[in-house]
Amino acid sequence: MPELPEVETVRRGLAPVMEGETFSSVQIRRKNLRIPFPKDFVSRLLGARILHVKRRSKYLLIETETDVLIWHLGMSGQVRIYKVGDTVAPVGKHDHVQFDLSSGAVVVFTDPRRFGLMDLALREDIAAHRLIKDIGPEPLGNAFSGPILAARLKNRQVSIKQAIMDAHTVAGVGNIYASESLYRAGLSPKRKAYTVQGRRAEKLATAIKNVLNAAIDAGGSTLKDHRTTDGGLGYFQFSFAVYGRAGEACPDCDCDIYSTFGISRLEQGGRSTYYCSRKQR
DNA sequence: CTTTGGGCCTGGACGC
DNA sequence: TGCGTCCAGGCCCAAA
Numbered sequence: 001m002p003e004l005p006e007v008e009t010v011r012r013g014l015a016p017v018m019e020g021e022t023f024s025s026v027q028i029r030r031k032n033l034r035i036p037f038p039k040d041f042v043s044r045l046l047g048a049r050i051l052h053v054k055r056r057s058k059y060l061l062i063e064t065e066t067d068v069l070i071w072h073l074g075m076s077g078q079v080r081i082y083k084v085g086d087t088v089a090p091v092g093k094h095d096h097v098q099f100d101l102s103s104g105a106v107v108v109f110t111d112p113r114r115f116g117l118m119d120l121a122l123r124e125d126i127a128a129h130r131l132i133k134d135i136g137p138e139p140l141g142n143a144f145s146g147p148i149l150a151a152r153l154k155n156r157q158v159s160i161k162q163a164i165m166d167a168h169t170v171a172g173v174g175n176i177y178a179s180e181s182l183y184r185a186g187l188s189p190k191r192k193a194y195t196v197q198g199r200r201a202e203k204l205a206t207a208i209k210n211v212l213n214a215a216i217d218a219g220g221s222t223l224k225d226h227r228t229t230d231g232g233l234g235y236f237q238f239s240f241a242v243y244g245r246a247g248e249a250c251p252d253c254d255c256d257i258y259s260t261f262g263i264s265r266l267e268q269g270g271r272s273t274y275y276c277s278r279k280q281r
Numbered sequence: 282c283t284t285t286g287g288g289c290c291t292g293g294a295c296g297c
Numbered sequence: 298t299g300c301g302t303c304c305a306g307g308c309c310c311a312a313a
Contacts, residue, residue, distance in 0.1 A: 003307095034289065034309090058307075075306045076291075094291090113290045115307060131309085158284070167308075175306070269285085271306080285313080295303085 002073040004139070004172030005215035005238070007058045010079050015053040017081055017105050018062065022049045025100035033096060034074060034117040044120055045069065045099075057135045057171035061126065068126045074115030082106040136170045139208050144170065146202030153193045153201065160196050161189035162269050164208070173208060176243045177215070179274045181207045183242045183252075188280045189266070189273045214238065242274040250276035 002010070026042045038044070048064035055061065062069035073079070082088050084104040091098075097109040097118065109116070121129045136152065137143040149170065156163050163169050165178045173181065182189050184207035187200060196204055218238040241251055246265035253276065266273050 034307090072307080074290090074308095111290095112292070113306085115290065156283080162284095165307095272304095283313105285311105287311085288309095289307105291305100293304090295301105297300090 002058065002075075002077060003174040003177055003215075004058055005177075005212055005218075007055055007060060007073060007172075008216050009219055010073065011053055011055045011060055013081060014060070014062075014079065014107065017083070017103075017107065018050045018053050018099075018101060020050065021101040021103050021105070022047055023099055024102050025098070027098040027100075029091070029096050029098075033111060033114045034072075035119065037118060038120050041118070041120060050101075056132060057138070057167055058174070059132065063123065066123060068121050068123055070117075070119040070121060070126075070129065070131060071109075072115075072117045072131075074111055074113065074117065076113040077109065077111040077116040080108040080110065082108070135167050138171050139173065139205075139212055144205060144209070146198075146205045149205045150197045150201035153196050156193035158193055159189060159268055160187060160191045160193045160204075161273050163193035163196075164204070165269075165271075170208065172212070175271050175273075176240065177208070177211055179243050180211045180240060182280060183275060184211055186280055188277070189268060189275050191281075242276065244274065246274060250279055252276070253279045 023045045024047075026045045028037050028041060031037060044067055045064070048067065050062060050064055052063040053060065054063060058072060060069075060071040060073075062071060080089075082105060086106075088106050088108075092110060094110045094112040095108050096111055096114070099107040101107070109118075119129075119131065126132060137148060152169050153160070153163055156169075158166075161178050161182060164173050164181065165175060167173075179189065181204060185200070185204040187196065187204060215238045242263050245263045248263050250263055263274055263276055266275070
């Protein structure tokens with residue numbers, strides 16, 4: 001499932017294909033994904049020139065001269081790009097949206113589980129859009145640091161794992177990278193969020209930045225059905241230290257020699273967390 | 282204000 | 298082989 005690094009990877013794939021082009025055809029093959037498409041979705045995009053392909057949290061923002069296409073890949077969303085001359089595959093069962101661009105390139109959005117969504121906002125209204133307005137700082141931006149994270153965790157009674165997965169605390173950290181960040185920072189996922197202050201918050205902010213950057217550098221990680229924008233199979237693989245590795249030895253310490261240690265799994269807020277109880281306190 | 286739980290979806294893994 | 302069941306996940310929203 002796409003988390004911030006995957007969405008950023010998709011953005012980087014889309015930007016050179018879309019920027020500067022106009023939409024010569026827009027096809028939606030059902031009336032809704034997670035939410036309904038706006039009634040004027042097609043008419044507003046047709047003929048519009050794309051100025052920028054941006055990202056905010058896990059949302060792709062396709063800016064035209066008047067509008068912003070807000071695009072979330074959800075859980076199972078994949079983007080396929082066909083460059084000029086490529087053979088476009090027959091329409092698949094879950095190919096819900098197709099954009100044809102003035103260059104001749106084609107962009108297809110496939111999303112079996114339909115947790116993805118598309119919406120439109122006027123450019124001047126984007127910051128106030130209901131899906132965007134309450135999102136916390138971008139973890140890779142200048143507005144994110146130890147002290148800023150600490151301030152946002154103050155008074156939070158939930159676990160640190162649940163707090164950093166909350167997009168209002170910090171943007172774009174999903175289930176996988178929450179576990180990975182806490183592991184790198186040496187913090188127990190069960191720790192109350194408000195106890196992560198000072199040096200601990202500094203370590204965690206750094207860990208979040210580092211793990212996201214490493215995953216972006218790896219071209220986005222793959223899990224199950226996520227694919228790269230160029231339609232290829234997920235040939236790159238970011239190696240997770242703990243995620244999905246319950247029962248395995250912790251790569252960073254000697255906990256495997258103690259029968260009771262190693263990577264364990266627990267459930268928090270209905271989601272799996274993976275951690276090493278020896279390394280993470 | 283914060284926190285919790287429900288709901289949206291399908292496909293793949295698993296047990297019988 | 299075919300069926301049912303469970304799980305995966307982001308994240309909004311209503312309710313407490």
